[in-house]
Amino acid sequence: MTSPTPDKITINGERLWQSLMDLADIGGYDDERTGLRGVNRLALTDTDATGRRQVIAWMEQAGLTVRIDRMGNIYGRREGADPTAAPVLTGSHIDSVATAGAFDGCLGVLGGIEVVRILNERGITTRRPVEVGIFTEEEGVRFGTDMLGSAVAAGRLTLEYAHALTDRDGLTLGGELARTGFNGLADVRLDSPHAYVECHIEQGPVLAENGVEIGVVTGVQGISWQEITIHGRAAHAGTTPTHLRIDAGLAAAQIIVHLQALVDSGEYGDLRATVGHLIVHPDLTNIVPARAELTVDLRNPDDVQMARAEEALAAFLRDLEDSRPGLSLTVRRMAKTAYVPFDEGLQKVIAQAADDHGLDHISLLSGAGHDAQEIAVLCPTAMIFVRGEYDGISHNPREYSTPEACAHGVDVLATTLLRLANQD
Ligand code: HGY
Ligand code: MN
Ligand code: MN
Helix, strand or coil: CCCCCCCCCCCCHHHHHHHHHHHHHCCCEEEECCCEEECCCCCHHHEEEEEEEHHHHHHHCCCEEEEEEEECCCCEECCCCCCCCCHHHHHECCCCCCCEECCHHHHHHHHHHHHHHHHHHHCEEEECEEEECCCCCCCCCCCCCCHHHHHCCCCCCCHHHHHEEEECCCCCCHHHHHHHHCCCECCCCCCCCCEEEEEEECCCCHHCCCCCCEEEEEEEEEEEEEEEEEEEEEECCCCCCCHHEHHHHHHHHHHHHHHHHHHHHEEECCCEECCCCEEEECCHHHEEEEEEEEEEEECCCCHHHHHHHHHHHHHHHHHHHCCCCCCCCEEEEEEEECCECHHHHHHHHHHHHHHHHCEEEEEEEEECCCHHHHCCCCCCEEEEECCCCHCCCCCCCCCCCHHHHHHHHHHHHHHHHHHEEEEC
């Protein structure tokens, strides 16, 4: 007689943690500023390819059938009793920023594989298939658009657009897929799953401030990325009188200060602004910069306020150009996503699973972008956040969640996936 399917499962926290640490070694480096081990695994670099092959090996060891699509997205599938039923999908990304920790994205992918291992060990057959996905270039820091693989899988961006994107060395994403061998043959448009649940570190201070382990994520705030190129004129830093200068570096500084003024004004809702990339040319001490390139990352939970902030920036750029004869600016849109709400029913399933595991939880909006925001157009989608230490710092080698916090988050993921995979 087969044992009844349990309604709650816990995972092997030590095995999960070991896989997180093993993956972090791929692309690991000694960060001299923090004295910590960081991770640098930019999308479709050789280290990312090595990490992908390692995770595929773990997927296959867990009995998953692996397919790779034309964006290099990787899906591992565990069959259910009804192979025609739409699968329950989980996953995230394993590409990282250049100064990453061990958890961003990886927890969702390795957590999904750990759930599969437990289902296997417990001899559980779910009604629906369960799939674990790894999406390409979630970070967007190499090819300039974040959530790229999942955006193409969900149809927001085209495969042709994505393949043509280039990195700072002019290498195309399509070329890098071919070079690393991840230009898969599977169709890139994802059939609608039954549901998608992603487990991810919070990357912020809210769970810790509230003394809770689990975040039930209500949605993702809007994101706006722009690249601004400022054209001035190179001149001698000593002999050139101020009134004859067309200083691109000065203009870049004025933009940065104005962005902070927009934030501080409080007139654009909960606006956040970052100039994360800034270079001047020729980048020499005694030459007035001829050119400056910078990126502007705006975040806002309110799409109307985001649009107002973008318009305020555009107006400032026009005024800046008019203020200095000879100064010109060009603006290139890199990425733009609206606020995305997550499925309320799915949030309830997650909250119930957390309760059943005796874990306190709160609901919160995600400050960071995630693949879940793209998959949300295909099916009911939600996320589980895991608490981080050190104010939840992320995109920094100090990023850290405890083994217990990771295991608790993946316990909630496991029970949530189990219940969804047995839904009609
Ligand atoms: O930019 C983001 O929010 C995410 O880390 N890609
Ligand atoms: Mn992430
Ligand atoms: Mn990230």
